[in-house]
Amino acid sequence: MFINNEWVDSAAGRTFESSNPFTGKVWARVPEGDAEDIDWAVRAANEAFENGEWSEMTGSQRGALLRKLGDLITENAETLAISEVIDNGKLIKEMLGQVKSLAGWCYYFAGFADKIHGETIPVEVPNMINYTVREPLGVVGAIVPWNSPLLLTLWKLCPALAAGNTIVIKPSEVTPVSLLEFSKLVEEAGFPPGVVNVVTGYGETAGDALAKQPKVRKIAFTGSSDTGRLVLKNSAEHFARTSLELGGKSPNIICEDADLSNAVNGVLAGIFAATGQTCMAGSRVLIQSSIYDEFVKALVERTNEIRLGDPLNMDTEMGTVAFKGQYEKVLKYIEIGKEEGATLLAGGERPNDEELKDGLFVKPTIFGDVTNDMRIAQEEIFGPVVCLIRFETEEEAIRIANDTEFGLASAVWTKDVQKSHRMASKIKAGTVWINNYRKVAYGAPFGGYKSSGIGRENGWYVMEEYTQVKSVWVDTGNVITDPFKIL
Template sequence: MPPLPIPNAASPQVRRTPEGPQGRLQYDLYIGGEFVAPAGGRYFETTDPVTGEVWADVARGSEADVDAACRAAQAAFEDPAWRGLSASARGALMRRLGDLITENADWLAAVEMKDNGKLIAELDNQMRYMANYYYYYGGLADKIEGSTIPTDKPGVFNFTRYEPIGVVACIMPWNSPLPLTSLKLAPALAAGNTVVLKPSEFTYASLLEFVKLIELAGFPKGVVNVVTGLGHEMGNSLVSHPLVERIAFTGGPEAGRIINEQAARSMKRVTMELGGKSPNIVFEDADLEQAVKGAVTGIFAASGQTCVAGSRLLLQRSIHDDFIGRLVDFLEDIRFGHPSDPQTQIAPISTAPQLAKIEDYVRIAQEEGATLVRGGKRASVEGYPNGLFYEPTIFSDVTNDMRIAQEEVFGPVLSVIPFDDEDDAVRIANDVKFGLAAGIWTENLARGIRMTEKVRAGTIWVNNYRSTSTTSPFGGFKMSGIGREGGIAGIMEYLELKSVWISTNVEIPNPFIRR
């Protein structure tokens, strides 16, 4: 099947992305409601992970561009065109944006596929579902209520109110740019904040196309801004900028630690999702046919490039060998191909550096004594000799102290670890620095409930894996992050709580005594 063409615009209403001097699409920064060239005039190339070909140039922003974006966001925050809107009016704008996403889902999916090589079958679902973030938080915007507090102090009336924080900086990864942006952007806007978005230097196109829909929805200029460029050239200036009040980051733990330390210097609040090393635990009484599918979903869907990847498969010893055999059989006829083909099951790794990292971890696993059961090499896909494809890889004889079991690979690499009983499974599951997600497979309801109480993870699935909803909170324990995204908890991260005291006394009591 030939690759899907990448539309330059969804409809005549959407402004077209221009071509640069090389005849490729050229993406500029989006600041104050306008697409503008970077202050330094520099651009860098981006490649298609399927073909390895350069297809666009992106603005290489600098500290000056970050400053301009933050100032535009602050000006918009103070402007009555945004600050003066009622919460209901903000909600109406967001629902309009949700409608535009639904109308243009095919276009957004095609651009994101070109950007990071994800399966079009999955992207179609993600783009259509993404509208729900804006519907949900748009509906929630005018339902955040303060409280009237019955205090023990006579002569004063006390109530609380929630207010927007101000300028929010959102920093996104490359694996799911638009959905992960929406997890941050939708609640931030619903709360009344303004935003500066910084996508990964590997995946930026879909976000710069998406902001055109924000324009069409009628958001005032400067409410949403996008700066692109290399992390080491822009990250510090964005995180430390004096106008930024909150940082929302999704990415690796090392980058998260650095950002958190920088933010702490000016007491900025942070929300962070930092990945995981999630256990997918299968007991001997599980429905093994469904559990095999759950194991595949957990680690090989999206080529393992997902923060909740069930990269540690914990198998009760009595089913260990049989389950591995079933898993290998299930993967025998796996289909590689172009992500635009609905029949493709395994798409390429999104970036060349990530592919190199996966290869390093496979080598390390073998050096540490793990047994390679299948995969462990690049996949050769007909028609795409330069594609970044990698075989689904399974290691057995893994012990939980190996690096392959402790560190996030972020690729289609599965570590199989045996366990004896519930206590042993819990010990192994919790013996990592992460705590983002976990899967439990058992037909014993009481066991399932016990395990959800004992396993330390922010999301736990029982007899399913990777189910998500905009209505449910998402986040991790330990090194997997700080705060929550999604659900009502998600919008609370972007609000300030204020306590107001109003005197009902005619005369002020003794001013030298605290009441």
């Protein structure tokens, strides 16, 4: 593990294995950290924040280190992407592009590092000046998931460091390797000891300990809503600030006046491009009845053409499910969909190709004639399974879209610009795409409504999540004549 700029074993000396979901074979063994290791890393991070070289650095100096880190990520993009693909089975053509984009997050937030400032506030008190300053929180605990560990780490690390915080990262036990590879670049970039620490281990031990650690002043978590509730309870015990980016059951609304070919590709991108393993997956496709049959026919034909295969092959269009437990969960929900009476239109089983026999593959699956009260329409599957739901009117589409505990993402496909804005204003979700799906950027805030989370990542908005405001009053000449008079 990477603690205080040193490469260390876990305190207990235990390790665990990471398997390749395409071959089924173990490809890495990493330290199994627990509460003792978390405490060790938090102490190092706290010392760096309070007394180390980092605590004396200016914003410009912090920004320069982030820019250097961005350069190194670009130089090592292929190594990082391959490690992530072997760990979680996502496509190399997706992950290579994603990793190459990460430098943008470093550069963007490096620009904020020397621009974090407060305000001068007029007050109704004679001879008094009030101003504010924004200060870092301290040690940040980042708990990141297995589906896009590097991207979702940078969403947390870049603003945290730009603001002057230090960080302890707990990657998923499913995909620990890419973050250890990334730590080499942190070391090479020249960050002082204790600023960035990575502790590998299981959620119920290392993750739980990080959320409960009293010196951690903020927890940034991405994962399931159930785990998010537990993280929130644990961090609340010591009043740590908490941001949660959680699950979704996002509606992808296809109106009768949409460009149908474009919308079909948008649905495919929304649910199958990442094997459905993304919190923003467009897992509910709402289709206006007048075009339902035409749209479904085109969607099923294109879905049946999706090429499954080795995720490291640039021609592969869909990879594996990331690990066995998730694979079994996806298959379970496919059976639930059948039992609920939904019509299986595509997929719903393992492929029978000999070259895929060792991988955790599920054919891209489409259920038609779904009603929104079915479990497959209400519960997050996190796999390549999409539900098709009919609607008649714009008002009905909005009602169905909002009839869920989640509110992370959504999309509207229409050529009517007035309708698109009207619908976007009524959808209860943190993101609405119009005539596209699954786009993110470092300047655009991302986060959810309802059970999809608390707080936002990316953009200036996230800098407020990693700083606290201090109010400073300056008396320029008052004489206190009555100590018991406040105003």
